[in-house]
Amino acid sequence: RKSSPAQTEFYQAAEEVLECLRPLFQRSPHYHDHNIIERIVEPERQIMFRVCWTDDDGKVRVNKGYRVQFNSALGPYKGGLRFHSSVTSGTIKFLGFEQIFKNALTGLPIGGGKGGSDFDPKGKSDGEIMRFCQSFMTELHRHIGPTTDVPAGDIGVGAREIGYMYGQYKRLTGRYEGVLTGKGLNWGGSLARKEATGYGAVYFAQSMLEARGESIEGKTCLVSGAGNVATYTIEKLYELGARPITCSDSRGTIHDSNGIDLELLKELKEVKRASLEEYLAKHPEASYIPASNYPEDGHAVWRIKADAAFPSATQNELTVADARALLDNGITCISEGANMPSTADAVDLFLEARIAYGPGKAANAGGVATSQLEMAQNSGMEQWPLDKVDVKLKEIMANVHKQCADTAQEFGEPTNLVLGANIAGFRRVADAMIDQGVV
Numbered sequence: 310r311k312s313s314p315a316q317t318e319f320y321q322a323a324e325e326v327l328e329c330l331r332p333l334f335q336r337s338p339h340y341h342d343h344n345i346i347e348r349i350v351e352p353e354r355q356i357m358f359r360v361c362w363t364d365d366d367g368k369v370r371v372n373k374g375y376r377v378q379f380n381s382a383l384g385p386y387k388g389g390l391r392f393h394s395s396v397t398s399g400t401i402k403f404l405g406f407e408q409i410f411k412n413a414l415t416g417l418p419i420g421g422g423k424g425g426s427d428f429d430p431k432g433k434s435d436g437e438i439m440r441f442c443q444s445f446m447t448e449l450h451r452h453i454g455p456t457t458d459v460p461a462g463d464i465g466v467g468a469r470e471i472g473y474m475y476g477q478y479k480r481l482t483g484r485y486e487g488v489l490t491g492k493g494l495n496w497g498g499s500l501a502r503k504e505a506t507g508y509g510a511v512y513f514a515q516s517m518l519e520a521r522g523e524s525i526e527g528k529t530c531l532v533s534g535a536g537n538v539a540t541y542t543i544e545k546l547y548e549l550g551a552r553p554i555t556c557s558d559s560r561g562t563i564h565d566s567n568g569i570d571l572e573l574l575k576e577l578k579e580v581k582r583a584s585l586e587e588y589l590a591k592h593p594e595a596s597y598i599p600a601s602n603y604p605e606d607g608h609a610v611w612r613i614k615a616d617a618a619f620p621s622a623t624q625n626e627l628t629v630a631d632a633r634a635l636l637d638n639g640i641t642c643i644s645e646g647a648n649m650p651s652t653a654d655a656v657d658l659f660l661e662a663r664i665a666y667g668p669g670k671a672a673n674a675g676g677v678a679t680s681q682l683e684m685a686q687n688s689g690m691e692q693w694p695l696d697k698v699d700v701k702l703k704e705i706m707a708n709v710h711k712q713c714a715d716t717a718q719e720f721g722e723p724t725n726l727v728l729g730a731n732i733a734g735f736r737r738v739a740d741a742m743i744d745q746g747v748v
């Protein structure tokens with residue numbers, strides 16, 4: 310049932326999952342008897358609220374705030390907050406839906422949720438960001454808690470925003486508890502959380518390649534995005550002997566065939582919050598392709614020849630024409646750090662070509678998995694050493710890959726990790742829902 314044009318991303322995400330479930334329902338008709346499909350596509354709760362704040366000129370500004378608490382069959386709702394001008398209730402619903410299956414694949418006790426706002430952090434002062442975050446949390450705090458719903462970061466929400474929101478939560482409730490993840494390291498954060506999604510996407514690529522007798526070492530890689538996920542994808546690619554040659558932001562793409570200068574990228578994006586165009590000041594030999602010069606039917610970053618690709622910016626950033634260009638250029642591995650970055654047609658091409666293709670809900674699960682490790686550390690009032698968290702992250706990613714690959718094999722399509730991820734994630738949630746009765 311598609312009834313709202315404002316929910317196209319949600320329908321896209323739901324259609325992919327439901328298509329993959331056909332063979333499961335043929336084998337296990339009891340899921341029909343429990344009407345699991347109709348139940349799972351309906352969020353348990355959706356909260357929408359007004360966020361008023363004052364800008365530096367004293368003008369009152371208003372944004373929309375959202376939290377969707379989609380499914381709690383496996384544990385407290387868990388999923389990030391996105392602050393971006395493009396955010397609508399449909400965006401948050403699609404992200405929350407994906408989150409249910411991703412969280413299930415981690416094997417950890419976490420349900421699915423997501424939230425955010427159409428607030429645009431670009432060009433805002435620290436004071437404006439703080440006042441917005443405080444106002445956002447003033448409403449959100451009523452709906453979250455360390456055993457009910459634990460938000461984290463996403464696009465536009467990093468350590469600074471988590472800090473401001475945590476401070477306001479504490480002021481309002483008087484409680485110092487693990488209600489948000491992605492916290493600062495000296496006040497409850499987990500080592501390796503910042504790096505986890507990017508590192509995890511590379512571990513997932515490594516698992517896919519190892520299963521084919523290959524390795525990421527020596528591979529030339531395309532990365533899109535220049536934020537949290539892209540930066541730590543690039544860092545781990547270097548550590549494993551690969552060569553990342555691109556990154557991008559909303560204004561343009563950098564192509565540096567010598568390999569992206571990671572320290573400069575961090576300086577530009579984490580410290581200065583500047584445009585990537587400034588990369589050229591230090592590396593005039595690199596090229597910068599402004600978004601106005603992208604091909605009409607896609608994104609410049611995917612037209613560059615490479616062995617592996619890591620889409621790490623946003624949804625639908627890789628079109629069918631981009632997929633064709635990647636395949637024509639001999640791509641062998643795609644691991645999605647972003648959520649649903651490839652359009653449905655692009656995914657079909659990757660599956661037909663039987664390349665190593667890791668869909669976002671599996672390949673980027675390392676972030677939320679490490680968030681759950683942060684929750685575990687908070688509830689035990691502990692801080693684990695870096696190697697303990699990283700070893701667990703590696704194990705979790707290897708296990709996510711194994712579940713997807715084993716399930717794909719079980720259903721007769723061994724290279725189809727989209728099928729494997731959707732069936733394995735769904736089964737865990739659906740079985741818990743059945744055990745818990747009609748609620």
Ligand code: NDP
Pocket residue numbers: 393395462463464465466467506534535536537538539557558559560621622623624646647648673674676677
């Ligand atoms: P950041 O805000 O840190 O970075 C996002 C990057 O993508 C920026 O470079 C941004 O450019 C670019 N970008 C965002 N929206 C667009 C757009 N509409 N068009 C072009 N470029 C865009 O976010 P993250 O790195 O945290 O998130 C990236 C992706 O990874 C998202 O899909 C997110 O849902 C997913 N993800 C993130 C996790 C995490 O732990 N952070 C966990 C799992 C998935 P600019 O700076 O110019 O806006």
